[in-house]
Amino acid sequence: xxxxxxxxxxxxxxxxxxxxxVNSSRSAFASFLFxxxxxxxxxxxxPGPEQELQRCKVHMKSFLGVFxxxxxxxxxxxxxxxxxxxxxxxxxxxxxxxxxxxxxxNLTFQECERLQAVFDTQxxxxxxxxxxxxxxxxxxxxxxxxxxxxxxxxSGSRIGLRNYVEEGAExxxxxxxxxxxxxxxxxxxAVAPGSRITFCLKEFRGLLTFAEAxxxxxxIHYDAPGSPVIFTLEDTVLEVHLxxxxxxxxxxxxxxxxxxxxxxxxxxxxxxxxxxxxxMIAMETSAYEGGSGAPPSPTFPLRTxxxxxxxxxxxxxxxxGAVPGTPPHKKFRSLFFGSVLxxxxxxxxxxxxxxxxDSDGEY
Amino acid sequence: MRFRAxxxxxxxxxxxxxxxxxxAKLAKTCTxxxxxxxxxxxxxxxxxxxxxxxxxELCQGNFFxxxxxxxxxxxxxxxxxxxxxxxxxxxLKTAQSAKAVKIKLSNKHCPCLRVAVxxxxxxxxxxxxxxxxxVGVIPRRLWNDFREPSVxxxxxxxxxxxxxxxxxxVERMKNLSNSIVIEANLRGEMNLKIETxxxxxxxxxxxxxxxPWASEDGGQSSTQGGDLEGMAEARIDIKKLQQxxxxxxxxxxxxxxxxxxKKIVHFILLHEDVSLQYFIPALA
Numbered sequence: 316x317x318x319x320x321x322x323x324x325x326x327x328x329x330x331x332x333x334x335x336x337v338n339s340s341r342s343a344f345a346s347f348l349f350x351x352x353x354x355x356x357x358x359x360x361x362p363g364p365e366q367e368l369q370r371c372k373v374h375m376k377s378f379l380g381v382f383x384x385x386x387x388x389x390x391x392x393x394x395x396x397x398x399x400x401x402x403x404x405x406x407x408x409x410x411x412x413x414x415x416x417x418x419x420x421n422l423t424f425q426e427c428e429r430l431q432a433v434f435d436t437q438x439x440x441x442x443x444x445x446x447x448x449x450x451x452x453x454x455x456x457x458x459x460x461x462x463x464x465x466x467x468x469x470s471g472s473r474i475g476l477r478n479y480v481e482e483g484a485e486x487x488x489x490x491x492x493x494x495x496x497x498x499x500x501x502x503x504x505a506v507a508p509g510s511r512i513t514f515c516l517k518e519f520r521g522l523l524t525f526a527e528a529x530x531x532x533x534x535i536h537y538d539a540p541g542s543p544v545i546f547t548l549e550d551t552v553l554e555v556h557l558x559x560x561x562x563x564x565x566x567x568x569x570x571x572x573x574x575x576x577x578x579x580x581x582x583x584x585x586x587x588x589x590x591x592x593x594x595m596i597a598m599e600t601s602a603y604e605g606g607s608g609a610p611p612s613p614t615f616p617l618r619t620x621x622x623x624x625x626x627x628x629x630x631x632x633x634x635x636g637a638v639p640g641t642p643p644h645k646k647f648r649s650l651f652f653g654s655v656l657x658x659x660x661x662x663x664x665x666x667x668x669x670x671x672x673d674s675d676g677e678y
Numbered sequence: 679m680r681f682r683a684x685x686x687x688x689x690x691x692x693x694x695x696x697x698x699x700x701x702a703k704l705a706k707t708c709t710x711x712x713x714x715x716x717x718x719x720x721x722x723x724x725x726x727x728x729x730x731x732x733x734x735e736l737c738q739g740n741f742f743x744x745x746x747x748x749x750x751x752x753x754x755x756x757x758x759x760x761x762x763x764x765x766x767x768x769x770l771k772t773a774q775s776a777k778a779v780k781i782k783l784s785n786k787h788c789p790c791l792r793v794a795v796x797x798x799x800x801x802x803x804x805x806x807x808x809x810x811x812x813v814g815v816i817p818r819r820l821w822n823d824f825r826e827p828s829v830x831x832x833x834x835x836x837x838x839x840x841x842x843x844x845x846x847x848v849e850r851m852k853n854l855s856n857s858i859v860i861e862a863n864l865r866g867e868m869n870l871k872i873e874t875x876x877x878x879x880x881x882x883x884x885x886x887x888x889x890p891w892a893s894e895d896g897g898q899s900s901t902q903g904g905d906l907e908g909m910a911e912a913r914i915d916i917k918k919l920q921q922x923x924x925x926x927x928x929x930x931x932x933x934x935x936x937x938x939x940k941k942i943v944h945f946i947l948l949h950e951d952v953s954l955q956y957f958i959p960a961l962a
Contacts, residue, residue: 452805453805455772456772456807458768486787486788486812487787487788487812487814488812489812490762490765490768490769490809490810490811490812491809491810492769492807492808492809492810493807493808493809493810494805494806494807494808495805495806496799496801496805497799497801497802497803497805499801499802499803500799500800500801500805
């Protein structure tokens, strides 16, 4: 998850604890849903009759810092307790270790709306299921710095992967790497012949690493270029989804209004319908600007963070590493997510182009 | 103009990859000359390279199981290509467990060297990864630019010290100075010197030995019967020297250099089936 976004959303539900994140350009979303059975003890709601389940988001790095060294954790930690204390404004991570040592980490959290990308794997025309290892072995042939990769369904249901060469790049100067995987390398291949999508490799690699380690088969659902590609992993106690925006086909009509949910992800926001409309209109305009230029950012006023609620750690925004993530200035259609309306909007790193700023809303 | 070649043996493939990796460290772009019996990686001494030039020669028979070439014309059965060796290095990097590697000159949208790596897979058919490496075809009229450089009238020829040692010395010196003086004599002594405002450092090597060169036309070599102790020296760009030393992945069978006083240093590194010559001119 840390390869995708900077903030970790924790959402307890009746069906389990969901950990998810979204990237800054809103073009990648991932969620891990741990069923109650995964835990020794799972109490989603607080004591008392109050039904509302508290959700929160924390800084990814703070959370990761608690689990810093896996090998030593495995040796010393008996149990880990995760406890949300809304009154204290703290997410408590308590590691019960050997020799009577207990390490308690108190993380500040922010309240947030539900982060949910709406996607429907049923509406995807194509799907591929196979061992993660096959894809991991395939992806190794592409350089670490490669931004995007194209997946294609070829003849005989072969699946091809090719590095994506940007439109501006000179074909006589760019090396093209391509490989084809036979149908029988996968468990199931049901693809629309000739279909092809392009997505960002960085986030996909992150999922592949997890998938390989967990030894679970990976399923890829995709539809037309521009529709998101959905990667899923599943077992009895865990459900993983990675949703990535795909490059829209430059030949397709850019004036097509997004009529159905399949062509882009829609926001799911329960309470802010009015703002939703203007927000979505602005999103659509920016995504369909077409041409070769970068879509202009919508002109929403930047909210200054509310000093009473802002997390002191926000001041130290760190730049992403050198490996390119899903870049905001490509012609990816943004995945529109629940705009996270919190009283304290985190200040964005000044050098990032913002495609989707959180809209103003009455709270 | 056609070219196809195939490597099946893993040891040959690894050896070839190592050669390409070395070349990739020395030159961003270079010329690949293909003949019936040999491959050459050539860098000619343009200003853009900082005046260095490189000549690397391989016998194709030592690497390839199949090698077919049809040059530009019958009397000139050769092909000259301009390419980025790093691309080739990258293509071969993940071919460590390949069943076979085929290289072919093709011209789909533009001239390319197509490297097809056949990898084992659990399925019934092998996995094939292809890398299309763009190349530039060099026309025959420019072939003269790429002739083997030769330095016949050198002042001193001496075997190099153990490359690993030399590399670590030069690497440390690189932090202190941009240029380094190599001096050597015919008594097997070599010094590496740097000098800055604050410090001067000299590393002395002894008993290196001097290769016996058959003197041509008698008396061509200025040192014949002359001053054995006299040092020939050249001040060269230390980064270029460090690049050369750092790029060596395998210990050469023979490593020597010829120094033309204040003009140029000519390094010759010989392996069983590969020879690499690298020329670093003296700084003004």
